[in-house]
Amino acid sequence: MVEVDTGMDRCGVDTAQECLALARQVMELPGLRFEGITGYEGHCSLTFDNELRHERQREAMTFFTGVADLLEANGIPCKIRSAGGIATWRWTAGYPGLTEIQAGTYVVMDNYHGRMVPHFEHSLTIQASVISRQSGKVIVDAGNKSVAAPDEVTIVGHDHKVFRFDEEHGIFSAPLGSPLQVGDRVTLVPGYSPSTVNWYDAYHVVQDNVVVDIWPIIPRGPGHHGLAGLAAPAR
Structure with a gap:
């Protein structure tokens, strides 16, 4: 995967030509396979202004789709096209050809993002x-x-x-x-x-005020022990 900078100003190539050159380099190297491009729209979630957020999203996706089109025009299949973010999911999802929307927060939600996208219920407490x-x-x-x-x-x-x-x-x-x-x-x-989520070892899954399962939070980082000992309560 090659990351393109759609406005986050954090990581990724800045131009379509840079992405094309890097994709070609990946394809020439042994042990590597070019699968597609990714571009996160996190910068759009920095404003609660709906119109401004939508404008930033359109700019991001115009660049992103242009990169994908250039790759395809040069004979480089772009099988994975991963873009968007929780604050722009409903707009980004309408673009043809995308294979993934990066709206991870929707799984549990929070108050910050809930102010922008009240479409999802809160499950993390x-x-x-x-x-x-x-x-x-x-x-x-x-x-x-x-x-x-x-x-x-x-x-x-x-x-x-x-x-x-x-x-x-x-x-x-x-x-x-x-x-x-x-x-x-x-x-x-x-x-x-x-x-x-990063500050806890596990989710305690509650249904009808009863803890029905415990899900270890494995990716939170090294140095945390005892996860193997976490077991779901007897049903």
């Missing part, structure tokens, strides 16, 4: 407990070490806005008459799921 009640505030035992993008965190079923997050504490402004008390369990929806 963090369990926490209320450990203190201060004047006009509710404090839970989940802070920056437990959940990413804390400014976007919400408490399921309660209209409590984030006041501040510290390392071990999440502090929410509590409206008058808040029913939450010390010892109450609360469910948090993370602001940003990719980084949040």
Whole structure:
């Protein structure tokens, strides 16, 4: 796979001609096989303005499809065409010839991306407990070490806005008459799921308030032991 930079300004070739040259080089090298191109539209998710996001997406896909067309015109089959992102999936999916949409966050969702694409339900949550009640505030035992993008965190079923997050504490402004008390369990929806998932060893899969399975998070990095000992609860 050859990566093309569709606007992220992070990795990938900058022009169609560069991609053509690199694809040819790949095809000439032993042990390598050119399969296609990839271009992530992550830069489009940096704005909540729907029209601006769509404009950036069109620019990205105009470049991406142009690269693929140039490869095909020069006799290089582009079997895999992987593009898009969670914030632009519904537009990118309409382009013919694409084989993959890079909308990984949709699997679990989070509040940040949910503001742009409210089409998917949230399935990733963090369990926490209320450990203190201060004047006009509710404090839970989940802070920056437990959940990413804390400014976007919400408490399921309660209209409590984030006041501040510290390392071990999440502090929410509590409206008058808040029913939450010390010892109450609360469910948090993370602001940003990719980084949040990376801080845990496993998903605890819950159905009808019962843990029905445990899925180890293998790719989170080296140095984490005990994953082999994680077992699903008896059914």
